[in-house]
Structures are given as structure tokens and as C-alpha cells.
Amino acid sequence: MRDEIDEHNRRYFVEDQPLISDADYDALVRELKAIEAEFPELVTPESPTQHVGGFAASQFSEVRHRVPMMSLDNAFGFDELHEWGRRLERRLGAEGGDTSFVCELKIDGFAISITYENGRYVQAATRGNGEVGEDLTANIATVEAIPKKLSGKAPTLLEVRGEIYMPLVAFERLNKRQADAGDRLFANPRNSAAGSVRQKDPSITASRELSLWTYQLGAIEGGPSFTTHMETLDWMRSAGLPVNPEITALGTLDEVYERCRHWQEHRHDLEYEIDGVVVKVDNLRLRAELGFTSKAPRWAIAYKFPPEERTTMLKDIMVSIGRTGKATPFAVLEPVFVGGSTVQLATLHNEDQVKAKDVRPGDTVIVRKAGDVIPEVVKPVLAERPKRLKPWKFPTTCPVCNEPLVRLEGESDTFCTNLECPGQRWARICHFTSRGAMDIEGLGERTVSLFLEHDLIRDPADIYSLDWDRVRGLEGFGEISVTNLQNAIEASKERPLASLLVGLGIRHAGGTVSRVLAKAFGHLDRLTAATEDEIAAVEGVGRIIAHSVREFFDNDGNREVIEKLRRAGVNMTGPEAPSLPQVLEGMSIVVTGTLEGLSREDAEEAIKARGGKSPGSVSKKTTAVVVGEAPGAAKLTKAEELGVPVLEETAFTKLLETGELP
Ligand code: IVH
Numbered sequence: 088m089r090d091e092i093d094e095h096n097r098r099y100f101v102e103d104q105p106l107i108s109d110a111d112y113d114a115l116v117r118e119l120k121a122i123e124a125e126f127p128e129l130v131t132p133e134s135p136t137q138h139v140g141g142f143a144a145s146q147f148s149e150v151r152h153r154v155p156m157m158s159l160d161n162a163f164g165f166d167e168l169h170e171w172g173r174r175l176e177r178r179l180g181a182e183g184g185d186t187s188f189v190c191e192l193k194i195d196g197f198a199i200s201i202t203y204e205n206g207r208y209v210q211a212a213t214r215g216n217g218e219v220g221e222d223l224t225a226n227i228a229t230v231e232a233i234p235k236k237l238s239g240k241a242p243t244l245l246e247v248r249g250e251i252y253m254p255l256v257a258f259e260r261l262n263k264r265q266a267d268a269g270d271r272l273f274a275n276p277r278n279s280a281a282g283s284v285r286q287k288d289p290s291i292t293a294s295r296e297l298s299l300w301t302y303q304l305g306a307i308e309g310g311p312s313f314t315t316h317m318e319t320l321d322w323m324r325s326a327g328l329p330v331n332p333e334i335t336a337l338g339t340l341d342e343v344y345e346r347c348r349h350w351q352e353h354r355h356d357l358e359y360e361i362d363g364v365v366v367k368v369d370n371l372r373l374r375a376e377l378g379f380t381s382k383a384p385r386w387a388i389a390y391k392f393p394p395e396e397r398t399t400m401l402k403d404i405m406v407s408i409g410r411t412g413k414a415t416p417f418a419v420l421e422p423v424f425v426g427g428s429t430v431q432l433a434t435l436h437n438e439d440q441v442k443a444k445d446v447r448p449g450d451t452v453i454v455r456k457a458g459d460v461i462p463e464v465v466k467p468v469l470a471e472r473p474k475r476l477k478p479w480k481f482p483t484t485c486p487v488c489n490e491p492l493v494r495l496e497g498e499s500d501t502f503c504t505n506l507e508c509p510g511q512r513w514a515r516i517c518h519f520t521s522r523g524a525m526d527i528e529g530l531g532e533r534t535v536s537l538f539l540e541h542d543l544i545r546d547p548a549d550i551y552s553l554d555w556d557r558v559r560g561l562e563g564f565g566e567i568s569v570t571n572l573q574n575a576i577e578a579s580k581e582r583p584l585a586s587l588l589v590g591l592g593i594r595h596a597g598g599t600v601s602r603v604l605a606k607a608f609g610h611l612d613r614l615t616a617a618t619e620d621e622i623a624a625v626e627g628v629g630r631i632i633a634h635s636v637r638e639f640f641d642n643d644g645n646r647e648v649i650e651k652l653r654r655a656g657v658n659m660t661g662p663e664a665p666s667l668p669q670v671l672e673g674m675s676i677v678v679t680g681t682l683e684g685l686s687r688e689d690a691e692e693a694i695k696a697r698g699g700k701s702p703g704s705v706s707k708k709t710t711a712v713v714v715g716e717a718p719g720a721a722k723l724t725k726a727e728e729l730g731v732p733v734l735e736e737t738a739f740t741k742l743l744e745t746g747e748l749p
Pocket of ligand 1: 158193197
């Protein structure tokens with residue numbers, strides 16, 4: 088579970104591409120916390136429950152926060168909020184009774200810290216891991232709401248914490264521009280805000296109409312001191328910082344509940360998205376008394392809104408055929424507005440899911456989209472089920488080719504196994520031409536259908552040998568569109584290996600895995616020649632992926648497509664074509680411990696750049712093990728056991744130059 092949560096954290100914080108809804112993520116963390124509470128001996132310092140989720144990624148330089156940027160503990164429901172209140176009282180004793188609270192909107196954006204020196208904007212950084220974040224000074228400077236100079240008498244040093252967000256109108260404008268340009272749409276304002284600030288080019292950030300609410304101070308030197316949070320916020324306002332107007336000080340927890348309830352109901356009256364209410368102790372002396380856990384202050388809590396749900400009519404359940412032949416049932420809904428957008432279709436995943444939920448066409452169903460992209464049919468409203476509504480049955484034949492559908496024992500997915508199925512061909516070719524893959528403009532879903540219908544193409548490689556005379560004969564293909572399409576197809580031949588790998592549609596190998604594989608192997612032929620173990624040894628690639636990659640390349644049909652692509656002149660090399668002499672070709676060199684001249688990552692890069700492999704563990708196939716300071720004992724023992732030569736740094740340097748083992 089920890090690995091899973093870490094992976095979701097990475098997807099959310101580093102890639103801005105979450106795989107699951109916020110509510111599902113929260114549920115996972117809650118489950119882990121419950122397990123750890125029951126078995127405290129299992130808690131480790133690395134557990135995601137023990138540290139802030141964000142990661143410092145590499146593209147930007149690092150900034151160490153003077154005062155760490157903490158996260159907040161969450162309260163789901165009033166019971167948990169009440170428990171927090173009780174804990175406060177217990178810790179504060181008699182004083183707890185007089186605590187007053189400040190309720191703030193929990194802005195669904197991207198946390199940043201801005202540093203002012205003598206009132207001048209000098210730096211802005213992401214939260215990162217809480218201690219160290221990424222330097223986004225230039226990008227964040229483009230956000231108009233941020234004063235570049237504070238008013239009044241400014242402290243010599245000031246860290247201001249706040250949330251960058253994208254107002255809803257700006258989000259709609261951005262997605263309209265994306266759609267007009269045929270680009271990928273952003274999932275929600277939070278992801279777009281996060282993506283917009285982490286751009287290489289500040290002018291892109293500037294075009295995104297971001298804004299900011301500040302809610303907290305970090306380090307402060309040579310400036311005023313405060314006794315309450317409200318006072319702090321007032322001062323921040325007077326200094327020209329944007330502080331949200333909807334902040335209220337309340338005397339009792341009952342009033343706090345009332346406030347939370349109010350915002351739960353009125354969250355959509357605002358011009359930006361919020362996902363809860365942050366409740367903070369107002370008195371700063373009490374705050375100091377309460378202190379922090381390893382991850383969050385005890386003096387604040389985030390009351391999270393429950394995921395939004397709406398009911399609508401389930402008009403039908405249909406089945407779509409994917410590029411691997413997988414038959415996925417999906418719900419066709421009466422359009423309903425939920426979680427910030429209109430939902431019309433929702434996946435039902437597989438046969439068992441439909442059975443478990445027992446949703447039937449004609450049902451009124453509850454639809455949810457937990458502040459996220461993926462709409463979900465939660466369950467039917469049984470009270471409203473019309474009489475004699477029959478349970479839905481998974482079709483026995485493919486809706487596209489009419490061949491039987493097959494579900495293997497012990498598997499949850501159903502497949503159309505007819506390799507000739509036009510539905511599969513269509514999905515495979517569309518996937519190949521799509522933006523994340525070979526990105527062939529003008530060869531979208533409709534054109535692919537048309538070409539398939541006219542038997543002009545059967546697999547992705549056929550795109551490169553189209554009979555243009557016949558294309559010219561089709562409706563809508565004048566000379567200009569033909570030339571444009573020819574150019575787009577020609578240009579796609581130069582795409583890097585990672586795009587080609589995505590395009591091939593190997594199961595489990597999406598963008599990230601494909602980039603990792605392309606980087607590790609550099610050439611498609613090296614990847615197709617690699618064993619499952621060698622593939623699995625690449626960092627970021629597990630057993631399941633390695634197996635699926637191997638299986639893909641072992642398939643004759645796939646090999647044939649690859650040969651056709653090669654003959655067509657499609658590029659098969661990685662991000663950087665290997666420019667160094669490939670002296671380590673065929674060798675597998677494991678690095679362990681710290682070397683003097685190189686970091687371990689650099690050492691591994693150096694090996695790969697010379698055509699070698701550098702897996703993370705020692706096996707029979709290992710050519711040599713390079714040891715530095717404090718090597719891993721397991722690797723050394725294994726090397727000894729297997730009689731694998733062990734090299735020190737000087738011998739390694741020589742090996743890199745000549746490819747010869749001493
Ligand atoms: S205070 C040490 N106030 O929510 C306390 N955070 O889930 C720091 N957030 O990391 C946070 N609105 O990025 C605070 N009014 C608000 C907030 C807020 C949104 C974010 C912030 C924080 C996250 C925790």
C-alpha cells in the first residue's frame with residue numbers, strides 16, 4: 088500500500104496526472120493509517136503517512152525552505168472534526184475551552200512559498216518534500232496577483248505561503264484554446280494550475296491567467312510580531328498580499344461545523360474550486376504549545392468535503408473494444424453536471440463490476456466525480472427502479488465483429504480474440520496516430536475509420552504505404568489535405584523511440600514506461616533482443632511490465648508490423664542517438680556504493696550511453712560489479728557466489744574507455 092500511495096503521490100505531485108480520484112486516494116491513505124494504528128510496529132519513517140506527499144522533481148533548481156512547508160491532517164466528516172477538537176482540549180487543558188478558530192476556504196490549487204527581502208519579491212518555490220522545493224521564481228513572477236513589492240514597512244525577510252489556483256473562467260478559456268488547437272484537455276483547474284507553473288517557459292505560465300490566495304507566513308525577520316492568526320492575515324492584507332475575503336473567526340466548534348456545512352453547500356458559488364475548509368487555532372501562543380506532528384501542525388485541520396454525487400438516468404450499457412481486444416462495458420448516461428463538468432459516459436470496467444453494482448439500463452444511478460476527471464457510477468437508486476427491470480448481461484459476441492467474446496477463468500476482463508476484428512484494428516491505429524504516440528495530425532478517429540472501411544490500411548504500419556491515388560478518390564481529400572496528411576505522416580517517421588513504443592500499444596507501457604524503456608535501451612532492436620529479466624531490471628519497470636513487453640515482441644504479428652515500420656524508414660532510436668563508442672555492448676554492469684568521481688546514477692548513465700546495461704541487481708548474466716564506498720552487502724555476496732568480477736573505480740574508468748575487463 089505504501090508503494091501504491093507513493094506512486095499516486097508521484098503521479099499527482101510530479102506528473103500532475105493522477106490515476107485515481109482524490110477521494111479514492113484519501114480512502115487509501117485512511118486505510119493505511121488505520122492499519123498502522125492497529126499495528127504500530129509496522130510504521131516506518133518512509134511511510135507516506137509520516138511525510139509530506141510532494142516530491143522535489145529535477146527540472147528546476149532546489150530551494151530549501153527556511154521554515155518547512157507542512158501539510159494538513161484531514162477530517163472526513165464532522166466526527167473526525169469533533170475528535171480533533173477533543174484532542175485540542177486535552178492537550179491544552181483548561182485553556183482549550185477558550186480557543187477560537189479561524190475558518191478558511193481550502194483552495195484546490197498548488198502550494199507555493201514566496202520569499203520577500205526588504206519587501207521585494209526575490210524567490211518563489213513549490214512545497215516539494217516540505218523541506219526542499221523547486222525554484223519557480225521566474226514563472227510565478229508572471230502571476231499578476233502577486234505583489235512584486237510589499238506596501239508599508241516591510242520585514243527584512245519574509246516567507247509567504249499560499250495557493251496558486253486557476254479561476255474557473257480561466258480554466259474554461261484554457262481548455263477551449265486546447266480544444267481549438269486539438270491539444271489534450273486539462274482534467275481540472277488544480278492540475279492545470281500545477282502544470283502551468285511547472286513550465287520551462289515563463290511566458291506559458293503568464294498566458295494561463297493564474298491567481299493566488301495567501302494564508303500563512305513562514306520565516307519572518309525584522310518585521311512585526313503577531314499574537315493571533317487573524318492579526319497576521321490583516322497585516323498581510325495591508326502589505327498588499329491577496330488574502331481571501333471569506334475568512335471568519337469563530338468562537339466554538341459548533342460554529343465551525345456550521346461554517347463547513349455552509350461551504351459544502353455553496354462551494355460552487357465561488358469563482359474557483361475549493362475542496363474543503365481549513366480550520367486553524369487563532370491564538371499563536373496556543374499554536375506554539377500544540378506544535379507539530381512529523382507531517383502536519385496539530386493546530387489546524389482540513390475538513391474535506393465528501394465527493395460530490397448526482398443522480399441521473401442510466402440509458403444504456405454498451406461495450407467498447409480496445410486495441411488489445413479488451414471488451415469494456417460503459418454506462419451511457421443522461422448528461423449530468425457533476426464535479427465541475429458534464430458527464431455522459433462512464434466506464435464500468437468489467438463484467439464483475441457491473442454485477443457487483445447491479446446497475447441496469449433504465450435505473451436511476453448515483454454518479455460521482457471526486458474533484459477529479461474520472462466519472463464513476465456508484466450504485467443504482469433501488470427505490471426508483473422500475474418494476475421488472477432485468478439485470479444486464481454481458482454480450483456473448485463482439486459488438487463490432489460478432490465473433491464470440493472470451494473471458495478466461497480467473498480473469499476479470501473479457502476479450503474479443505479475433506485479431507482481424509475491425510474494432511481492435513481501429514483502436515490500435517487510432518492509438519498509434521494519437522498525440523501521445525506518433526502524433527499524426529489529420530489521421531484522427533474518423534479518417535482511420537474511413538481508411539479501414541476502404542481497406543486502405545489494416546495495421547499502423549500501412550499508414551506509411553498508403554495508396555495516395557485511392558485516397559485522392561475519397562470524399563474530402565483534395566490536394567491540400569492530401570499534401571498536409573503526407574507531410575504529417577512523413578514527419579512522424581522522425582519521432583523518438585519513446586513515441587513509437589507508446590504507439591505500438593504494448594500493454595502496461597504508457598508514456599512514462601515507454602520513456603524509461605527508450606532511455607534504457609536506446610534502440611528498438613536492443614529492447615526487442617532483451618530478456619524479460621533485463622527489461623525488469625530497468626528502474627521503474629516491474630515484472631508485470633517486463634512480461635508484457637516480452638510477450639508483445641514475441642508475437643509474430645507484432646514483429647511483422649515492426650519490420651514494416653523499419654522498411655518505411657521509421658526512426659527506432661532513443662532520445663539521444665548513441666554518440667559514444669558502444670564499447671559495453673552486450674555487457675551488464677551493476678554499480679553499488681558511492682563512487683568518488685560519479686554519482687551512482689551518472690555511473691549507470693555512463694554504462695548505458697556506451698551500449699551496456701546497468702540493472703539494479705546481480706545475476707548470472709552480470710558481467711561485472713563496480714563497487715564504491717559503502718557497497719550493498721547483498722550485491723557483493725551474490726557477486727562472490729556467482730564468481731562475477733568485482734571492479735574498483737579505476738578499473739571501472741578504464742572499462743568505460745576501452746570496454747575491456749582487467
Ligand atoms: S494552511 C502549516 N490554509 O491544502 C499549514 N492550507 O491539504 C499549512 N491549502 O498544504 C497549510 N487552502 O497547499 C492552509 N487556507 C488554507 C489552504 C491550504 C489550501 C492547501 C495547502 C496545504 C494543503 C493541505
